[in-house]
Amino acid sequence: MRRRISCHLVASRLLFVLLSLAVLPLAASAEEGPVGPWLQARMREHAAWFSYQGSGEARPGGALGLWRERPAGETGLPAFVPPTSLAPLIRAVEAGVVNITTVSPRDSGLAGMKRSTGSGFVLTPDGLVVTNSHVVSGASKIAVRLSDGREFSAEVVGRDASTDVALLRLSGSEMGDLPALYLGDSDRLEVGDWVVAIGNPFGLDHSVSHGMISAKERVLGVGQFDDFIQTDALINPGNSGGPLFNMKGEVVGVNTAIISQGQGIGFAVPINLVKDLLPNLRENGKLTRGWLGVIVNDDRESAERRAPLVKDVYQGSPAAAAGIRSGDRLVAVNGRTIGSYLQLLRKVALLAPGTEAKLTLLRQGTTQEVAVRLVERPAQEAAEGLVQRVTSDEDLGLTLRDLTPEVAAPLNQVAWDGALVSAVSPRSPAEAAGLRMGDVVTEVNRKRVKDAAGVRAALSKGSSGASILLRVKRGDSQQYLAIAR
Template sequence: MPPIRRSLPFLLLFALLALMPALRAGAQQRGPLAPWLEARAREHAAWVEDSTRVRSGPMGLWREWVSKEPMLPGFVPPTSLAPLIRAVEAGVVNIKAEGTTQDPLRGLARMSNTGSGFLLTPDGLVVTNNHVVARGDSVAEEIVVRLADGREFPAEVVGRDSSTDVALLRLMGQGLTGLPAVYLGDSDRLEVGDWVVAIGSPFELDHSVSHGMISAKERVIGVGPFDDFIQTDALINPGNSGGPLFNMRGEVVGVNTAIISQGQGIGFAVPINMVKDLLPNLRKNGQLQRGWMGVVIDERSQVGTPQQRAAVVKEVYPSSPAAQAGLRVGDQVVAVNGRQVDSYQQLLRKVAMLAPGTEAKLTLVRGGAQQEVTLKLAARPAQEVLAAMASPGNLGELGLLLRDLSPEVAAPMGLEPYEGVLVSGVTPRSPAARAGLRTRDVVTEVNRRKVKDIAAVKGALEKGAGSTVLLRVQRGDVQQYVVLEP
């Protein structure tokens, strides 16, 4: 190609660049032409720069990277994982657990499990899987933990939770100081494709190492209500259970817990951030005492991004922690204790991991503006109580849970159907509790109006005047009037 033709693109570029100051100065007088020329100049500059790094194949069918500069800035291919493994393997332990369990067919049966774990603190707290040290309601009677240096210690269960398959152990005996505890990382920052290393004792092969990458996050595999697994192709086998999954910084980002027996290269780990939320609960209560805010959440698609979900408050239970903190219907919960929430399931997991009495800081979006509120979580009520609270018979402002006297409800109690409304629950310290109402009481009148179902009770309350409510209540063969003062 003649030199002049070869240099034409560069001459054109220099001409456009020389014109740019003048184009900017006269943009108002020249209309939309100046911005268009500026954009073309930038595109040409990018083309010239790219042409020094990329070469096209015949007919432009493919591209080749010819520059000595890295094609993927920030990517450094690993050469050897040996330094990382040497730094962290001392914190990985082997666990043997033995005891007896109740078998429904054979009666008492021997339980013998092996697994892995890791040292959480220098004084001997160890994290492992629940299924390593327990089977159903039966906890192993003898647990022996062997460190990487060969020392063995008996251990006891501090707390465990089958729904997340996490257990916290405490080593016992002499020499429990300065143990090689691991560091925990941030599993929320993991990305698909990040390198990870699993260390454990598969098939009792002590301190075996496998490596791979994060294959997926937030996997639901049907193990329990808090399914939120990290999927990895690092080889995980029986005996790896409870062992750590390390990132490339040497931090534990997951607890290896499950495999799919029919598949190869598919393993699962509990995210370490979930474990962090759970550990204080296990240490204090010995089991998962689930926190409760007192809201019903509606999961919606976010405007403009239907693939992303939002946790929006649909209902706030009266007198609940959420009500006392000022949450309202329509609030969108976007974070709990500074950690992002994108769905109902994430919100449920983050709150349920926190013990009752824990203060939780919620980040909300209300009316387009972001704000923070702090509430103290209560103990999660039993499922039947929650169902009652969500029913039309929940008069939260009075502290009453009511139920219609349908024939199915009335017959076992020897009552006539729809001759009043049954009190099925009374909230402690509520107006109903202060007035002495009890479960199995039957409300027959509200503010001097006879009632036969819950709809009639609500209608009578709406028509009532004043702040007090007058009820006529039948208790056994006795009828009496009761005054409720909200």
């Protein structure tokens, strides 16, 4: 074959030389006409093509200038290792994947019991197992079988329907040390990472499928804690509750849902969300939501990912005790970066009351950390009475706060020497006038004010429709700003 290709190449080159000699007089005679330049261009292209044959060099742009090709022997994409076999990974982790069988009363009052199957994985050597909440919901009997054939009865330690996560405890003789799996870091997953799902679809023990991460932070409309990993690894009925592994053999998700209309679209709960929830389920048996006590900008409609901005702080709340104040940006919770209102809600609400959380704040360009001990979320009506919001006039879009000694000291301001602007509503009269968060209002219509109540009292004396003249301290400078009502 190689000899035939070589002979063909020699013949092609000889034909090219003969054609070149034949068309030279024609090209010369048509030098002034339209044929000459076209013919010369084609000759140059053919000459370039022949010059690259067998040279092993790259042809930048190709012979016709339409594409790029790598030179022979180039390694290709950096840091990319094509997968070969997943067998060693599967052998290392499959012992920790379990089959779950439940017996529960039939729906709608029908006689008899129904039997269902699902999947799960061993969390601790002493018998804690993670699965989906819907797998064990309403079950009167739960049996868990390991890959080595051992079977144990199980009871629900805690479960939460909003995240579809449940924690079970096995019981029985000869349990010994169970093959607990390692948990990974789902925040480090990237779209395109390879993953493996192991479970018991349709009752078929330890079926394996593989694919990649298709998307992160998918919202399916299940609840306020929607934060699903999307994967094209096949997930079928019976896979629910089984683990999703990365290429290190670490659990990075709990397989939880499928879209029946789609092909190869599956979803998993991120393991970092499960990590936050597990202590809550173990201690309380359900999701008892922790409460920080702040009001932040709800950026759910914004495409821009930014750390949530604190608008107000509730009196007597954990946030107030930790010194968090209006204007702070909440950058991270327990070292995990947050970039939206929903991320803050998930990370705080999943932590049990009494948990001490470490919050990272951004305040006037400076990063600092504070420790906050969360409490149980109060009833909504009780929380409404705790807010420290002092708004001078709702129509102005201006939120003010007293310059107490605790507030004034970090800002290098004099206590009770005006009212601090803690928030300015977008597209409001206050924003149009040029007011900014961090400004200190010292006068209203030429009258001195010392706190937010003084600003409100001065505004109430103004005429309807008249402009409001504010004297504002910004840094080391003073200026007057007029707000149109």
